[in-house]
Amino acid sequence: MGSGLGKPVLDISAETTTDGERGLLGIAFDRKYAHFYVSFTNLEGTSRVDEFAVRKGKIQPHTRRTVLTQTQPYANHNGGDIKIGPDGFLYIALGDGGSGGDPHGNGQNLGTLLGKLLRIDPRGGKPYAIPADNPFVNTPGAKGEIWSYGLRNPWRFSFDAGTGDLLIGDVGQNDWEEIDWAPASGKGGENYGWGQMEGTHPFRGGTEPANHVPPVHEYDRSNFGCSVTGGYVYRGKAIPALRGQYVFSDYCDGTIRSLQMKNGKVTAVNDLGVNGGEIISFAQDRNGELYVFTIGGSLSRIDAA
DSSP, X not given: XXXXXXXXXXXXXXXXXXXXXXXXEEEEEOTTSOEEEEEEEOTTOOEEEEEEEEETTEEEEEEEEEEEEEOOSSSSOOOOOEEEOTTSOEEEEEOOOSSSSOTTOOTTOTTSSTTEEEEEBTTSSSSOBOOTTOTTTTSTTSOTTEEEEOOSOEEEEEEOTTTOOEEEEEOOSSSEEEEEEEOTTOOSOOBOOTTTEXXXXXXXXXXXXXXXXXXXXXXXXXXXXXXXXXXXXXXXXXXXXXXXXXXXXXXXXXXXXXXXXXXXXXEEEEEEEEEOSSEEEEEEOTTSOEEEEETTSOEEEOOOO
């Protein structure tokens, strides 16, 4: 456990709140470390992604601009994670808008950004451009920013640094937590089923969509789980036996687990034998080593036993 953090490089605490599921929800650098992106909910509860230029390793506050905003009907299920994909585009996860049971049907509605994973080119236009090969660019009534849909609250997602595959930890309603997977070779457009499906199970009499992409892994809440915290595929060197496995946890259960996968199928689920507490996020450094964040403010690195 480390101690003694340095001076903050950016402080937006006066611009957001920490009530419910709001706050600073995601950060990302572009591949050249020339731009820094923050994802947060503002004082009105609106989801917002802002960009800063980075010069000589320092964030330049005067260059700040807003890339994307999305109003939120409720205070929960904001999603908010952001990542630069292997293609250099910015991916943004947004929950279904909140409340419970997706009351507005946002998950299956291609006319809203809520309940989706978005893919945009933040430097290609003002305020951004939509990549021409996004799956719904030519679909009437659909938002061109959408990469995949049918998500409830994709709190944390990541790209495998080794393969480019996409993995999403999508928080369930009352019964099932799920992890979704898409290969790097995919063209987007996946429908992960919410709010017709919760994992592989019809939700409240829902009908499974014909194009439903089921999760590669799901678990119920019988063992104290309540909210999946998606992590990363381990590509570090400190723990050779863990390499290639997807590491994740659950906010209530706290057990750190991993999935062994082959050709998009889970071949084993492992308990790493450590409880991280109320885990809200993972981080990956440039060497592929993994770190665990808890809601209480602790930061730990995953090392060999």
